[in-house]
Amino acid sequence: MSMSNGHGNGYDADITASIVSRFDARPEQLIQILHGVVERFGYVPEAAIRQLAEALNLSRADVHGVVSYYHDFLTGKPGRHRVKICQAEACQAMGSHELTAHATGSLGMALHETKDDITLEPVYCLGNCACSPAVMIGDRVYGRVTAERFDELIGGLEGND
Numbered sequence: 001m002s003m004s005n006g007h008g009n010g011y012d013a014d015i016t017a018s019i020v021s022r023f024d025a026r027p028e029q030l031i032q033i034l035h036g037v038v039e040r041f042g043y044v045p046e047a048a049i050r051q052l053a054e055a056l057n058l059s060r061a062d063v064h065g066v067v068s069y070y071h072d073f074l075t076g077k078p079g080r081h082r083v084k085i086c087q088a089e090a091c092q093a094m095g096s097h098e099l100t101a102h103a104t105g106s107l108g109m110a111l112h113e114t115k116d117d118i119t120l121e122p123v124y125c126l127g128n129c130a131c132s133p134a135v136m137i138g139d140r141v142y143g144r145v146t147a148e149r150f151d152e153l154i155g156g157l158e159g160n161d
């Protein structure tokens with residue numbers, strides 16, 4: 001299949017086509033294929049969703065459904081800073097929902113969105129349950145994060161001070 005990419009944002013349809021063919025264009029391999037796309041582009045662009053639906057003979061809604069079910073698949077280009085707030089049980093018990101509400105309010109964006117180079121994401125257990133609620137920024141995990149501490153961490157991000 002040939003689709004010209006024509007996108008200025010680094011998306012390349014030929015690369016996606018080669019990932020699809022590595023999995024013999026088998027629709028049951030969709031998750032693995034999506035992982036391949038994320039590995040290559042850092043997220044799942046809308047153009048890839050369209051292309052995968054066509055190549056795997058699925059509807060676009062099917063592909064979208066899988067992408068949004070798995071919280072690791074971002075559909076927009078991530079910001080330089082990825083901020084993940086744990087939503088799993090132990091953190092929930094220690095107020096991670098309230099912390100998330102604070103974060104979305106103070107950053108002015110919803111989960112899965114990107115603004116000012118910050119991408120806010122949910123995550124399901126960071127292995128830091130003893131120090132809930134946990135937040136991961138880049139590859140560092142922070143424990144017992146209060147609303148004030150969250151604001152400090154965000155304020156300390158490069159390019160955000």
Ligand code: FES
Pocket residue numbers: 086087088089090091092124125126127128129132133134
């Ligand atoms: S439940 Fe949040 S770190 Fe384990």
